Amino acid sequence: MIQETSLREAENLIKSLKVVILDFYAEWCIPCKAVEEILEQVLRVFRSRSDIAFLRIDVEKEKDALGRFEVYGLPTVIVFQNGVEVRRFSGVPRNFGVELTRLIKSLSS
Structure with missing residues (x-):
């Protein structure tokens, strides 16, 4: 399961882990549910990796997260490697799962 997190905890994990996938969502956002799935x-592909984290921030609870990460629409998924943003996905891109899996494999090898 994807870990629900706070802005502060997300910032700490981004700095300390090799790869972090950070999902910004809201309960009312229907496309966000598709991205979550x-x-x-x-x-599941990366479950055994302790250096990779999948995190979610509910923007209704953590309103400062939108400005901090410059998120202007939902859903938004940001991929970090060693504390640096390397890719951003907005909406539900075609082949999102395949593209994200490839990206994580390349970043974590």
């Missing part, structure tokens, strides 16, 4: 599938 895809992320859960991708998570």
Whole structure:
């Protein structure tokens, strides 16, 4: 399961882990549910990796997260490697799961 997190905890994990996938969502956002399902599938591929984290921030609870990460629409997924943003996905891109899996494999090898 994707870990629900706070802004502060997300920032700490981004700095300390090799790869972090950070999903910004809201309960009312229907496309966010589709992204969550895809992320859960991708998570299964990397479940055994302790240096990779899949995190979610509810923007209704953590309103400062939108400005901090410059998120202007939902859903948004940001991929970090060693504390640096390397890719951003907005909406539900075609082949999102395949593309994200490939990206994580390349970043974590």
